[in-house]
Amino acid sequence: MRPHLLVRAAGALLLVAAAAACSADTDRSDAHAPQNVLYRADYPSYTSDDQLFERASLVVQGRVEPASKVVRLVQAAPQGQALPAPVEAERREGMVVTVRTVTVSRVFKGDVKPGDVVQVKQLGGKLDGVTYSEEHGVPLLDNGQYTLFLETYPDQPASLLNPVQGQYLVDAGNGLRSLPGNEITTSVNRLDTLADK
Template sequence: MKLKPIITILICSAVVIFGIFFVTRNSETMEKVTISADYPKYDTLENLVDRADTIIKGKIIDFTYRNLNITQEVNSDDEYLNPGGKIDDSTTPYTVYTIKIEKAYKGDYAENDVIEVKQLGGIIGNIEYALEDSIDAKLEKEHKYVFFLETYADSPASLLNPLQASYEYDENDNIVTSKQWKSNEQNKINFTMQELENMLISK
């Protein structure tokens, strides 16, 4: 009669050991791929404001990894717009963030709306795709950011530039300079929330 509990414990132990082995094995086989991409660079806050069709601030409440086809559909009969008459069906790995808007400064969104914003790179299967020089551009769930975006009808919005188009802020509306990549050589833009709001009011 005492054998059953022993057998059960042995089976459970085997499952736990297998689970640990599987997770370890899975992490060991993760492959890393670096992606290169060119983005427009901006010299001033005003340039960012003018270029963005949507400017918001809000909290990242979730994120997911997706393979997206961001090719715009074109007239397949137009040889200039679509040489060969075929639509590109290739996909690109993205991290798609879900953001609850705290305030909308520019564009068609309003407070408490939810918007999706995509950033190149992510984990698809056992491959981690990372944008070159993107270590300072990583966005984090539950953190708050100001975003300078370009929006689309059938695709999540995009940052104008991964290093220049998102800025973390704290509960007092202060840009978090200690964590901000604005000190990076690729981004010389420096501003306060009040300066941003004043600029938007003047336009």
């Protein structure tokens, strides 16, 4: 088990632990290098679409483009706080994220317009032969139509407020479907009403 690291994403402090599964081939020199890394994060949860809408800095509907990139984001050191050496090493190593491009078709909240693209990051991805995944994470699908509740940042891609509650699949009739585990329902009409408040 690797040390814990506090990182900022979607407006909350997340406790992230990476568990590495070692290779079964002990004759190789990299036998102890992780092949799979599991991130565990504690996101805020919400009880209504009002809360999601209020908390989000950007609420959009759009299509996820097929191209994505996997990068390592290195977190800035907390100001005025010394971290234990193993945690500092983890911070410097950074978190692996997949960055997706969403072409916006409708804006409910935020400073974008239809036709704009928004970069959205999610924990996990495959980098340098290692598969990183988030425990309870639900990756956005290529060409999927979604309504997303996001927090934006000046220096990095946006984040879902919650990996399950922050994304709604858009069906053929423009209805919004909650993911399994998300009991909050909403609709385009409801989001229009919230936007008009």
